Amino acid sequence: MNTATRLMNMVRRALCAALAVACLIAVAGPVLAGQNCEPRRPSLDSMRRDLALAASVAAQLDGMAQRDGTRVVLIARAGQDLGQYGLRYSHLGIAYRDDAALDGRGAWRVVHKLNQCGSSRSALYRQGLAEFFGDGLHVHEAGVVVLKPELALRLAEQLKDDGVLTALHEPRYNMLAYPWSGPYQQSNQWAIETLALLAEPAVTSRAAARDWLRAHDYRPTTLQISSLTRLGARVSSAHIAFDDHPFGRRMAGQIDTVTVDSVFAWMQRSGLGGAPLRLRTLPLDRPQRRGAVAI
Template identity: 50%
Template structure:
């Protein structure tokens, strides 16, 4: 990153990877060669990050908001009737700057890791659309999430490194990025949750409904052959053979949280 960007966006200066989970390169379900970063895309990403950071800080000063589910549009998912591609938990650190904890895929492989980044870095992941969405966690759930997100050991308790971009919501063979965020919410909300099965049981009890995507046989076969980070073998046969892929999407989370857990109305920021 250029020195200019570091000077202009101070919230990037202190962004750190979680110590034991650093990866040389990572993206949200994309290969590292899919898009080429240009000065223009960096500038647009940083402008969006600055507006988002300003909006989050304004919400904190206005009503004490300090934990939100933050979404970005890194891929065009309109064919599946989805707006957002990826979410992370953003929190206001004790020192002041906002940080984002989220799960990233390692350059199109079947492996992933958790990252702690600044808001600027969160939006540098080759965006498809320069917009952000977020919903604020209510107290006392916000307090539980705020504490969990800053604990390096606790935040990775339900993390599973085997990655599948279209992982089955109610399975544990793989874990995609949005799935980790959702299961970690269950961990923060319910002290008795001790593993992924229990987290998923809590989510079912609370009425979470994943997205059902229609993905045809040829598309599935092509993706499985060419992409190491896409698999379908964890989905129930009756759904898979009917081209019905049930997975955790950012849109399904943003629709569910305000009604089920009293998160705030979804806010959008964009060009």
């Protein structure tokens, strides 16, 4: 058996293992992660790099868990190039360590929301890191924010409860949903509204979650999007709408929405989490030390 064949078999075994432990919170048809809905045939090299990143991130998170007791983090991927908007990451999830998984060996799980490609609908998923990073990446790195211990303690067990996670889920999806009204909900918005729900027992609705986010100084990103671009996006994309945005700001091309970068900045500013970290793929023979670069 040649090297290429052995590598392909290794990748296939790893993917099968990852799929075997994945759990769907809500079944909602074919879904591709984030907003990357273009058909693609992953190359052997891209699969290898995706899996290597997932394995390295898991090892680095395990090291943080052993040193500091880290159990819950916000985790992000760069599924597409958003540099023209000054953004690094495209998609956010909440990751937690499930110590009972894999026959007691433990594993990291990510809960996150995904848009159904070609539609305005969405569903929630619980996945392993191999799947979270296995849908095509623009940059092979993970953005991570460690939640402060008191907050992480409140979230740790609740994140395993599907009923809790679906409590504030709005299936009507809009990639550029306005953060302060409720007709639609995008992926990053679900994550921080659910964070509010898990952090504060008094939060029982999306409106209450938005009030909590305002009170804790969350500030959305304002994107400059021209009227022509808005029209083209609205006509050609079922998952993009602008009718929930305030008329005056919309006409001025000011589109406020929840981005990973704004969430990461808010977590540190509010004291709810630490400084954002970039976790990259480390060589297998390199000691799993801090391995993270502060953004």
